[in-house]
Amino acid sequence: MLPKFDPTNQKACLSLLEDTTSNAKQIQDSVLEAILSRNAQTEYLRGFLNDRVDKQSFKKNLPVVTYEDYRSYIDRIANGEPFDLICDRSIIVLLTSSGTSGGVPKLIPLTEEELEQRMLFVSLYRPLLFKHIKGRSEGKSLMFYFVTRESETASGLMVMTMITCVLKTVTPANKFICMYCQLLCGLVQRGNVSRLGAPFASTFLKVIKFLENHWSELCSNIRTGRVSDWITDANCVSVIGNLILAAPNPELVSIIEQECSKTSWEAIVRRLWPNAKCIEAVVTGSMAQYIPMMEFYCGGLPLISTFYGSSKCFIGLNLDPLSKPCDVSYTTFPSMAYFEFLEIKKDYQETGHDPVVIDLVDVKIGHDYKHVITTFSGLYRYRLGDVLQVTGLYNNAPLFHFVGRQNVVLSIDMDKTYEQDLLKAVTNANLLLEPRDLMLIDFTSRLDSSSFPGDYVLYWELGSKVKDVRVEPGPEVMEKCCFTVEECLDLVYRKGRKNDKNIGPLEIKVVRSGAFDELISFFVLKILEANVVSKFVSRQVPSWELHELHSSR
Template sequence: MLPKFDLTNPKACLSLLEDVTTNAKQIQDSVLEAILSRNAQTEYLKGFLNGQLDKQSFKNNLPVVTYEDYRSYIDRVANGEPSDLICDRPIILFLSSSGTSGGVPKLIPLTAEELEQRLLFAYLYAPLLYKYVEGLSEGKTLIFYFVTREGETASGLMVRTMVTCVLKSVNQSNSFHWDTRHISPLAISTCADTTQSMYCQLLCGLLQRDHVARLGAVFASSFLKVIKFLEDHWDELCSNISTGRLNDWIIDAQCVSGISKFLTAPNPELASLIEQECKKTSWEAIVGRLWPNAKCIEAIVTGSMAQYIPMLEFYGGGLPIISGSYFSSECFIGFNANPLCKPCDVSYTVNPSMAYFEFLEVEKDHQEAGHDPTKKPAVVDLVNVQIGNDYEPVVTTFFRYRMGDVLRVTGFYNNAPQFRFLGRQKVILSIDTEKTNEEDLLKAVTNAKLLLEPHNLMLVDFTSRVDSSSFPGHYVLYWELGSKVKDAKLEPDPNVMEECCFTVEESLDSVYRKFRKHDKSIGPLEIKVVRRGAFDELMNFFLSRGSSVSQYKTPRSVTNDEALKILEAMVVSNFISRKSPSWDGGI
């Protein structure tokens, strides 16, 4: 557990980061000892350990599980049974995962102590940014946050997304000094109406444009949605600034009250300046032009978010892109100790205080000859991972559960390992016995979209599915395209798009290429171009099922029939690969 420290003392924060990463093994051992001793009398632990609380008994007897394996315990607590089924402390609420990267939303139990640890972890990182980014501490933060409406279990326990939980917890504490750090009032960020909240957060940011030192969102995709919203609403925002009056459709009391502190008088000069920038033919570097004192853009750009890096670079116009933290609803895990590194080189240093961490070895070439599918992967401790190897993290808090992520060890910061986030372990596309996971698909699409750049086109977003309606089945990609030139017609050259199809196939592994070229058991890959706004509609569908804008990640494979109907209804053109990918005759 993180010890108490002074949030306002940068030296204390940096010293703590050094301490926890230097003493990684000792901290991990003490974390495990605390978890086992405190929860020894829970029904779950007693069922496996029977009072034997040493590390070896834990390793030998407590199973490594998935969410479905322990879901029955979650359901029992949610339905009113006591928290001590799984935990020695009261569970104050359940966190709801996004449900877009790994399936349906999961309910993750949270205690007051764990919540406090997460809040401390989030604020611990700021001094590291100040150390690396000159002038960052002289301004304020414009990070776009969005909450979702809360749910409730049968027993009355609150269900919130992680972002909603953090924001509302900050609201109940005076320790984190929100208003001294942030451009937008907390009341606006915690407005449940996403559209009104986004509009007013942007308005706050524009009215105080000279004070914005850092801006962004939790995920890259969320920040790009804000930029798109700005593109659609800048004229309204300028009108509000010019007249000193808020739009009539902003009716939420929190937003109206929050913005009233800043929209106090007409400011036609500022409105004219913003209008001049927004009316330009290209929106390249628009972030730096609208917020001239911004030092960086903050957003997670690893894993499935990596595909948005070119668009962030386009809008950012050279501003550093900082991917600061690695976290999930289950656990806050690590931080980027080198925040000014290139987005493609981001590695996260594990904070050993947050949970007990183990790692399952993942074979890089699991489909190659010689792979033994019956062999159980080795489980290694945090400090024993090997540089260059791939692992799936196993986190112990209440259970010893698999995260489903794939990480590659890139080095060590003091004695704590650093990992590059590769993607999800889950196979997302398969027709024959080939297995295409998220990392494979993302690499292939990244190679293909380079062909768009000479034509001033950008890939806004994508997803995929398997079409088995005819034989042989084939992969289908849905692409939403955007232009670097404002209001330009989106009419991609068919030859370019067919070459994109071929490049995706050529970039997939040898097993796929064998089935495609030699065995003919996989048909030509197809790209369906969807019209502007298709992925907003897809997001709205998942939001209606309980996800949140702040935590939403576009699913890289879609199997839900309703979601597929949304995409299919917005297809404007389709292209298939005219050439077969290469194959050298090997497995």
């Protein structure tokens, strides 16, 4: 585990980074020894190890598992059974994973100790930014993090996202109020903002869209020195009213209106926050599709993917923050968990051979792997779904480039199109939109097997780089996009299209603006319904006669 250190001491932080990555093997062995010795008496480990806690027994007897293999233990804890089913420390919360199992979120155990470790891990990144970005230590940060609605298990254990777990005590629960107030504070103090950011590129772009829809109202608040009436959170009203909007500021309003009223919002972030040095948001993996939009709005500011982690484990840091988004590699931090790796070959399912599980220090440069993690919070040989490619070493710790998810997303005949391949194809097709001032906002895909031959269907939500211009892509450019996507897919797909004629022409369907936001809202509702543990209805009929209403006052 990470030793205690002063996160404000830049020299100490950088020294810790060097020491930890230089001693990767020794640290990994000690991490596994600590996890097994501490948790040897849990029901889960006893069932496989019978009190043998050496590395050889661990490798030989513990299976590599997925969430479905582990689900019964999590469900038992959620229903009130003791935490020592899987862990020697109290589980303080169940984190919701971005993935789902049976249509509902996966629930990942978290201890107080693990939470503290993750906070220390994140704090290591600040000195790296100070080192690489001149002026980053000056000014303030405008970071857009939002809490989401919490739920509760039958036993009273709280269920929430990792971000909510960290921020729930200091952030309004209503994300629209939160976003509005953060933007208001950021605009009033625009000259002092040295960095902006959000957890993911998609989140940051939602903030820009929100700003586009509300900048006029924000200007009205700054002009009058009074926050809008719909901001009902008492803490927000108090802080903004007393500290941020202390007095009307018509001069600032003129600057903001001048920038936001322009026909194009290109470089709007740099224009509104002229002293910003960087944008911090994950732009790797599935977030890579948003890089063109981020570059358009941010006007050349460095896009920095700080670290790689998930609800299950925080894994690696980007030790070269100024690397291009397409070149980002994360250095695995050996103190955070015990890491093993499954080598991934796209056709390994057909070979009949199980992939070999190897240690962190045994991975090979240029090869693709999946993480298998063993954590202090009670996950043992748990397989993650991300595909990572080894790109080199930092001291003795491997560097991984995030490739994507391994799962096949589209397959009609013999073809198998993977997420990373489809993303690359769509990215290439997106280049055809740029000369026409169009942007790909979001996309998804499906198979249409209602007729023969079946075909791939992509749903694209498009936006314009020019303000208040209706998005009307012509058939010529969209047909070229369809062809470009197909040209980028693998030989099996192209052979199925041309020679075998077992695959129909790829379709792109353009959906109206806001369609993907509606889709997300729909699934949020489905998840809430799936987690209902009890419900109640009114057993009395409300009064409707006028005299009864009067008499009740």
